[in-house]
Amino acid sequence: MQKAIGIFDSGIGGLTVLSELIRVLPEENTIYLGDTARVPYGIRSPETVTRYSFENTRFLLSQEIKMLVVACNTASAISLDAVKSEFPLPVIGVLEPGARAAAAATRSGRIGVIGTEATIASGAYERAIRAMLPRAEVTSIACPLFVPLAEEGWVDNDVAELVAGRYLSPFRGTGIDTLVLGCTHYPLLKPVISKIMGSDITLIDSATETAAEVRSVLEKLNWKKAGSDEGVVRRYFVTDTPARFEKVGKLFLGEGSLAAEQVKVGGA
């Protein structure tokens, strides 16, 4: 099917998911919406996050997409079920693939989760992990400052290390052997997180797991795009002015043009 895969995030961070999707499915057309006028979602109420998710989905549907990827962990944790029951297309979030990978990776059954305040408060990762591995003991910690650090590109300096050391210290003594990076921005801080946690802790990057899930759903439905990656269409929409998205986005997506168009989505 030639229609694009639609992806939304609260802003720039979902580009880590898009980047993995492009690696795994280079021939697929993609339409990315970053709700940059209303970021961050991680500090908002469930009602507001759900409303934003609906408005973003309606916009992407107006662009004729075949599948929706909710690339934001906060939106996935809070509104995925509501989006799935409201809209008639396959919807994939980032939470279940990450939880499944964590349940498969752990040997001790002790799993750590880090994410935004809203994601951690929702308890969604814990529920998803325990549904797959009932004996799991899950310790969850919100790390809100990781988001601005990643956006600033401060991912491997002394400040990042200090902040990571402070946030992650409660994991000491819990015996976790697996840590879920439950936020779009955290994969950028992988080296620092790994340095603090130690190389024997498995870090689960939901972006990688989500891309694999998208491929498997497209294959099952027989909806993969025919042909090669030549002439592939990549479109970017943002709800704030595009300049910052185009500049900072390169950190998340690597090279390539991120020319974005500003759109009005719901009340944004």
Ligand code: DGL
């Ligand atoms: N995209 C959000 C997430 O993955 C992080 C940024 C925000 O708080 O909106 O949870």
